[in-house]
Amino acid sequence: MRKLSFLLFPACVLLLGVWAPRLQAQQGDSEQGKRVKSEWTPAPVDGSGQPRGYVQFQEYCSACHGKGVDKPGTLALQAKYKGEKPAMLEERTDLSTQLVKLYVRNGITVMPFFRKTEINDADLDAIAAYLTRNTKQ
Numbered sequence: 001m002r003k004l005s006f007l008l009f010p011a012c013v014l015l016l017g018v019w020a021p022r023l024q025a026q027q028g029d030s031e032q033g034k035r036v037k038s039e040w041t042p043a044p045v046d047g048s049g050q051p052r053g054y055v056q057f058q059e060y061c062s063a064c065h066g067k068g069v070d071k072p073g074t075l076a077l078q079a080k081y082k083g084e085k086p087a088m089l090e091e092r093t094d095l096s097t098q099l100v101k102l103y104v105r106n107g108i109t110v111m112p113f114f115r116k117t118e119i120n121d122a123d124l125d126a127i128a129a130y131l132t133r134n135t136k137q
């Protein structure tokens with residue numbers, strides 16, 4: 001058994017050496033030699049002139065809570081409040097910082113919870129400040 005694994009390793013290295021360049025060549029063909037930019041690369045957010053927390057909200061929340069029919073957060077809140085409250089979080093006037101932090105740290109239904117290693121306290125403070133900027137405290 002030991003002898004076999006001793007042979008297996010060089011065999012794998014050899015196979016990789018033969019196949020890797022071929023795979024690369026295939027990929028290159030399908031993209032006609034051009035480097036295609038991934039659609040998932042996020043565009044840098046321009047926060048100039050925007051209130052505090054705007055940039056962080058765009059980065060962490062707008063994929064679900066932005067404007068449009070493809071935003072699950074906005075859709076879910078539209079269904080939940082049926083026009084009683086704005087479906088977009090950014091237009092709400094009733095959110096409190098405690099509530100925003102509670103949802104972000106715990107998640108709800110399909111909204112994931114975010115650990116401190118994902119969104120640190122300073123960024124969450126900024127997001128909460130942004131979403132409560134129109135709330136009369």
Ligand code: HEC
Nearest residue numbers: 060061064072073076077100103104108109110111112127
């Ligand atoms: C993967 C999609 C997704 C992401 C990312 C996401 N959310 Fe959500 N969020 C949802 C959905 C869906 C709901 C509605 C859940 C329900 O009640 O059914 C929701 C609900 C909420 C609510 C509750 C609002 C209410 O009145 O019930 C808050 C507050 C909230 N999100 C804040 C945030 C913030 C802040 C971020 C960014 C840090 C964020 N969400 C990121 C999907 C998301």
